[in-house]
Amino acid sequence: xxxxxxxxxxxxxxxxISSFLDAQKPLSIKEYSxxxxxxxxxxAYVPSLKNKSVGIVTNITGVIGSTSIVDTLLLxxxxxxxxxGPEHGFRSxxxxxxxxxxxxxxxxxxxxxxxxxxNKKPTKEQLKHLNVLIYDIQDIGVRxxxxxxxxxxxxxxxxxxxxxxxxxxxxNPNGFYIDGPVLDSAYKSFLGLHxxxxxxxxxxxxxxxxxxxxxxxxNKVKCKLKVVTMKDYDRTASYKxxxxxxxNIPNTEAVLLYPSLGxxxxxxxxxxxxxxxxxxxxxxxxxxxxxxxxxxxxxxLSKAPRYVNQxxxxxxxxxxxxxxxxxxxxxxxxxxxxxxxxxxxGFFEDNFNYHVGNKLLKQQIQQEFxxxxxxxxxxxxxxxxxxxxxxxxxxxxFN
Numbered sequence: 178x179x180x181x182x183x184x185x186x187x188x189x190x191x192x193x194i195s196s197f198l199d200a201q202k203p204l205s206i207k208e209y210s211x212x213x214x215x216x217x218x219x220x221a222y223v224p225s226l227k228n229k230s231v232g233i234v235t236n237i238t239g240v241i242g243s244t245s246i247v248d249t250l251l252l253x254x255x256x257x258x259x260x261x262g263p264e265h266g267f268r269s270x271x272x273x274x275x276x277x278x279x280x281x282x283x284x285x286x287x288x289x290x291x292x293x294x295x296n297k298k299p300t301k302e303q304l305k306h307l308n309v310l311i312y313d314i315q316d317i318g319v320r321x322x323x324x325x326x327x328x329x330x331x332x333x334x335x336x337x338x339x340x341x342x343x344x345x346x347x348x349n350p351n352g353f354y355i356d357g358p359v360l361d362s363a364y365k366s367f368l369g370l371h372x373x374x375x376x377x378x379x380x381x382x383x384x385x386x387x388x389x390x391x392x393x394x395x396n397k398v399k400c401k402l403k404v405v406t407m408k409d410y411d412r413t414a415s416y417k418x419x420x421x422x423x424x425n426i427p428n429t430e431a432v433l434l435y436p437s438l439g440x441x442x443x444x445x446x447x448x449x450x451x452x453x454x455x456x457x458x459x460x461x462x463x464x465x466x467x468x469x470x471x472x473x474x475x476x477x478l479s480k481a482p483r484y485v486n487q488x489x490x491x492x493x494x495x496x497x498x499x500x501x502x503x504x505x506x507x508x509x510x511x512x513x514x515x516x517x518x519x520x521x522x523g524f525f526e527d528n529f530n531y532h533v534g535n536k537l538l539k540q541q542i543q544q545e546f547x548x549x550x551x552x553x554x555x556x557x558x559x560x561x562x563x564x565x566x567x568x569x570x571x572x573x574x575f576n
Contacts (some may be wrong), residue, residue, distance in 0.1 A: 183304045184328055186359050188556075192354070193260075195462070196573070202413075202505075203344060203412070203502065204353065204415060204502075204503040204505075205411070205413065205414040205415070206414065206415045206416070206417060206429060207414045207415070207417070207421050208416070208417055209348065209416050209417055209418060210415075211408050211411075212348050212408070212409050212410050212411075212416070213407060213408040213409060214241075214254070214345070214346065214347050214348070214407050215313075215344070215345035215346040215347065215382070215404070215405035215407055216239070216241050216246050216249075216345040216347075217241055218405055218408075219253060219421070221405045222343060222345070222403070222405050223250070223253050223255060223557060225284075225309075226256075226309060226367070227405075228252075228256075228260045228309040229255050229256065229309050230306055230308050230309075231250075231255055231256055231258060231307065231308070231310075231311060232257070232258060232259040232260070232261060232304065232307045232309070232310045232311070233246065233247060233250070233257055233259075233260055233261065233311040233312075233313065234261040234262075234292070234301075234310065234311065234312045234313070234314065234327065234331050235247060235260065235261075235262075235267065235311075235312075235313045235314055236262055236263055236267055236268075236314055237267070237420055238267055238314055238315035238418075238420045238422050239313040239314055239315070239345075240371050240419065240420055242419075243419075245268070246261060246311075246313045246345070247285065248284070248285070249289070250311075251285065257287060258287070258306065258307060259287065259288050259289075259290060259303070259307065260282060260287050260288070260289045260290070261266045261289075261290050261291075261292050261299060261303075261310075261331065262289050262290070262292060262293070263292050263293055263314060263323065263324055263327040263424070264292075264293040264323050264324070264327070267282065267289050268282065268284075275426050275475050279291045279294070287444050290303050291327055292327050292330070292331070293323075293327075294299045295448050297326070297327065297330055297367060298330035298331070298333060298334050299330075299331055299334040300334070301337070301338055303332075304334060304335070304338050304340055307340055307342060307479065308340065308341065309340065309341045309342075310331060310334075310335050310340055310341070310342050310343070311343045311344075311345060312328050312331060312342065312343065312344045312345065312381070312385075313344075313345040313347075314327075314328070314347075314381070315347050315418060315420065315422050316347070316349060316380075316381045316422070317350055317351055317422055317426065317435060318349035318350065318351035318352050318374050318376060318377065318379070318380075319351060319375060319376060319435055319436050319439060320357070320360065320368070320369045320373055320374070320376075320377060320534065320546075321368040321369055321375070321439055321442070321531075321532050322422075322423075322435070322439070323367055323368065324381075324422075325370075325381065325384060326367050326368075326370050328344070328384075328385060329370055329371070329385075329388050329393070329394065332385060332388065332389060332394055332400045332402070333394045333395050333398060333400070335400040335401070336394060336398035336399055336400035336401075338396060339401075340400075340401075340403045341400075341402075341403065342364065342385075342400045342402050342403070343402075343403045343404075343405065344381060344382045344385045344402070344403070344404045344405065345380035345405050346380050346381060346404055346406050346407050346408055346410075346571075347380065347381065347406060347407070348380070348407065348416045349378070349379065349380050349381075349412075350415045350416045350418060350429070350432045350433070351376055351377070351378075351415065351432065351433065351435070351436060352378050352379065352412050352415075353412060353413050353414060353415060353503075353505065353575055354376060354378060354382065354505035354506065354575070355374055355376055355377060355378040355559060355562070355563065356374060356375065356376045356436070356462075356505070356507045356555070356559070356567075357374040357375025357376055357436070357507050357533075357534075357555060357559075358374065358375065358533060358534055358535050358537070358538060358554070358555050358558060358560070359372050359373060359374050359534065359555070359558035359559065359562055360372050360373060360534035360535070361534055361535040361536070363535075363536075364530055364531050364533075364534050364535060364536070365454075366531045368531045368532055369531070369534050370388075370393070371388060371391075371393045372558075372562070373562055374555070374558070374559055374562055375436055375439075375507060375533075375534065376507065377562070377566070378412070378566070378575070379566060379569070379570070380407075380410070380571070380572070382404035382405075382406060382571060383404075383566075383569050383570055383571050383572075384569075385402060385404060386402065386404060386405050386571075387565065387566065387568075387569040388511070389402050390568075390569065391565065393487040399572055404571065406572075407572070409447070410572045412573060412575050413575045415429065415432070415433060415503075416437060417429050418432065424478040424479070425448075425449075425450055425455035425456055425478060425479065426455075426456055426459075427454075427455065430457050430494075430495060430500055431454075431455065431456040431457055432501070433454055433500060433503060433523075434457060434494055435456055436499070436507050437461055437499075437507045437508040437509075437511060437512075438456050438494075438511070439456075439532060440507075440512055440529075440532055440533065441459055441512065441515070441529065442528070442532055443525065443526050443527075443528045443529025443530070443532040443533070444512075444515070444516070444524050444525055444526055444529060445461060445485050445519065445526065446459050446460065446461050446491070446515055446524075446526055447459070447473055447482070447483045447489050447491075447521065448517075449462055449471060449473070450473060450478075450479040450482040450483065451473030451474045451475060451476055451479045451482025451483075451485060452471050452472070452473055452482075454471075454495060455478075455479070457490050457493075457494055457495045458471055458491060458492065458494060458495070458496070459491050459511060459515065460489035460490050460491020460492065461484070461489055461490065461491060461515065461519055461522075462487050462488060462489055462490070463474075463519060463522055464483055464489070464490040464491050464515065464518055464519060465490075465518055466490060466491075466518070467490050468490075469490065469491060469492065469493040470489060470490050470491075471485065471488075471489055471491075472487065472488055472489070473485050473486070473487070473489065473550065474486065486561060491515070492511055492514070492515075500556060506552075509548050509551060510548065510550070511561050512542070513542060513548065516542050516543075520543075525539055536552060537554065538551065541554070
């Protein structure tokens, strides 16, 4: 047994070294136009939609150039009957967590059914008379970013109602690495449905295939799935998104910082909502270091930001080394710094474990585990996930 433990520690050490060496490679950030996205490849899917009643799950990010996929497909004579909008709505960007009501689209007159209100999964009645449901949303490749959960709920509904499901694939701007604890099923929620790490290194099309074939949909149902792949997608790069993916992820910096800063959503910290730089700063009114401060104010994108009109002290990450030389891993030091500084103020909130996907990280932080020891506890789960992931990759891997 002792020899086995020594061997396991050696393997974990070598994997950490390998991860460190990979992180030394400079990150390429490419223009979105360098990829031909799934939605652009009309010949691959539009002919199959002829004479079919079509629904589409999309939002403001589902664009070709500056034109909505809905408007584009209507010009292609596709018979779109219903639009399904995820968190933040269809044509506009509602605040995070804000319920979006079903309504009629002012431009097309089509019914828009909210999947972030009373129901997060299309009902049998809502899917009635549809032959195909298309999914076209720009994801950012993080487990607790809820678009991927919306996609999987829609897949379940299609499987249960014998409706074809088509994914129009798009680049993953955080698709160049894998990191974080794998979800413990005890913490399954809309913030994470499946046993994947926080950063899973897959496009939404690849993820859809994995969820479908691994039996991860409810009752192990399988939908009739078609993925319209991209051309010239480079998984080793990040991408400048043409449209911000949600109200408070406004730029490339916020996209790259989100996997690390999203963990603070389960804490008492402010992530800069109500400022010009959300998800690029983190702070709290009682943080003891005073070198940087910001004041959250109400805005159209954040009507009631945390600590409104209060001075918050914290960390400004807009020009951090993390961005200039991305280490290809979640940055834990910021979380450790604020948690220790604010420990007496009840730093963790109830949903922290649901963002992380387990109860262990909170315990490790409270017991002041070294950062690398925390990371080593993720490795075994990540390696198991990589073996599953490998089966469903549709583009060259970064390993």
